[in-house]
Amino acid sequence: MRVLLSTYGSRGDVEPLAGLGVALQKCGVETTVCAPADQEFVELLERAGVPLAPAFSPVREWAVKAMANREKMDFPKRAAEIIAAQFDAISAAAEGCDLIVATGLFPSTAAAKSVSEKFGIPYVYAAYCPYFVPSTHHRPHEYPGRLHPQGITDNRMLWDLDVANMNALFGGAFNNHRATIGLPAVENVRDYIFTSHPLLACDPVLGPWKATDLREVTQTGAWILSDERPLPDDLIAFIEAGPAPVYVGFGSMPMHASKDVAEIAINALRAQGCRAVLSRGWADxxxxxxxxxxxxxxxxNQQALFSRMAAVIHHGGAGTTTTATRAGVPQLVVPQIADQPYWATRVAELGIGVAHNGPVPTFESLSAALAIALDPATRKRAITVASTIRRDGAMIAAKLLIDSPSREGSVPFGCGGTSQLVCQKRIDR
Known part of the structure; x- marks a missing residue:
């Protein structure tokens, strides 16, 4: 069996696929990841031992520019460019494949779905956060220029409007490209690409899926790639030279709205007598x-580092939040975009940290949030919750994918969004 794992996005999109790829390989499945060929992803996949099929272009330079000009971005034009280019890249990578698993930017998953239909390869859509999947329990994502109408509070109505919004933003580009490759137009682009039964690759404690009639979902747990890299000797020496420091890093977020975020964070930490480990990230x-x-x-290696920190200040990406939660370390989440406010809220609801109010921290706001994160009660709760986080999500997903391929274009898993335990029992058998 040969499986193609496809994405176009940041490290938070790529690393889980590497984790799934490793699990599939352990089950004897030939696996390739089609992803941006940024150097950090090339090195990550080399460490994992999973082959890389390059996406149409590296992602960092484009993503930094896109986030800086998000309000002015021509979504339909950019979607058309990504769909066409990714279709070619994924088509080349999918030759001889028995299954395509797609996640990441919507235009990239749209291209993967067209590849699956064009060449008759079963397809699975995967999300890393409940926030992106239609549900009566939460609102859909808002796009620039297409905010939720005032006065409408019913989530079902908002998800109905979301179909029209996504058709307007992506439908033309998607269907125009399909016409050029001999495929028929699609009326509801969102549901066609998301499918009626996606995988949800996040932890059921950290990001629980609630039953809804809008979508049937199989939640596997997060797809975690084990990191065996040792921490540098000079970093270990720094950590051991005094009280546990606080990690500050915002991953793939450029932090355009907060140019002095490093200065603010360091000064806030110093005011409370804390040391810091500062990570460069895309914010430089x-x-x-x-x-x-x-x-x-x-x-x-954040998996090795976070457990040695007094707290972790981060942007709230799914991967960083999961890693910090597994480490049992208090978190201070400064959410920027997309699913990050969701993860910030979950951290606060679980009592394992604090959600910063808004994307731009000040000395005063960060200091107030730090006081909560550094409270001994927060650490005690973080340690307790850490023991409940699944470690086997990638293997659960791998076994489901191996057992369930269909020749009808999508994969029926046979167990729904509230059947995590049922799925696990099937796998154990």
Whole structure:
């Protein structure tokens, strides 16, 4: 069996597919990841031992520009470019495949769905957060220029409107491209690509799926890629030279709205007598002076690092939130876009940290949030919740995918959104 895992997005999109790829390989499945060929992803997949089939272009430069000009972006035009280019890249990578699993930016998953139909390959859509999947329990994502109408509070009505919004933003580009490759037009682009039964690759404690008649979902747990890299000796020496420091890093977020976020964070930490480990990330954070209470890192093993921190300040990406939760470390989430406010809210609801109010921190707002994150009661709760987080989500998904391929274009898993335990029992058998 050969499986293609497809995405176009940041590390939070790529690394889970690497984790799933490793699990599939352990089950004897030949697996390739089609993803942006940014150097960090090339190195990540090499470490994982999963082959990379390059997407149409690297993602970092485009993503940084796109987030800086998000309100002015011509979504239909950009969608058309990605769909056409990704269709070619995914088509080449999918040759001889028995299954395509797609996630990431919507135009990329749209291209993967067309590849699956064009070449008769079964297809699975996967989401990393409940927020993106239609449900009566939460509102849909808002796009620039297409905000939710005032006065409408019924989630079912908003998800109905979401179909029209996504058709307007992506439908023309999607159907125009399908016409060029000999495929018929699709009336409801969102549901065609999301399918009636997607996988949900997040932890059921951290991001629980609630039963709804809008979608049947199989939740597997997060697809975690084990990181065996040792921490650098000088970093270990810094950590052991004093009280546990606080990690500050915003991953793939450029942080355009907060140019002085490193200075604010370091000053807020110093005011509370805390040391810091500062991560560069896509925001290109840097130390503000040569003080010996701060340490600077680039790409690092967060799985090994977070458990040695007093707290973790981050942007609320699905992967970083899961890693911090598994580590049992208090979190201070400064959410920026997309699903990040959802994860910030979940961290606060679980009592394992605090959600910063808004995407732009100040000295005062970060200091107030830090007081909550550093409270001993928060750490105690974080340690308790850490013991409940699944470690086997990637293997659960791998076994489901191996057992369930269909020749009808999508994969029926045979167990719904409230049947996590049922799914696990089937796998164990």
């Amino acid at each position: 954070l840097a130390l503000i002076d040569d003080g010996n209470d701060c340490f600077f890192v680039g790409d690092i």
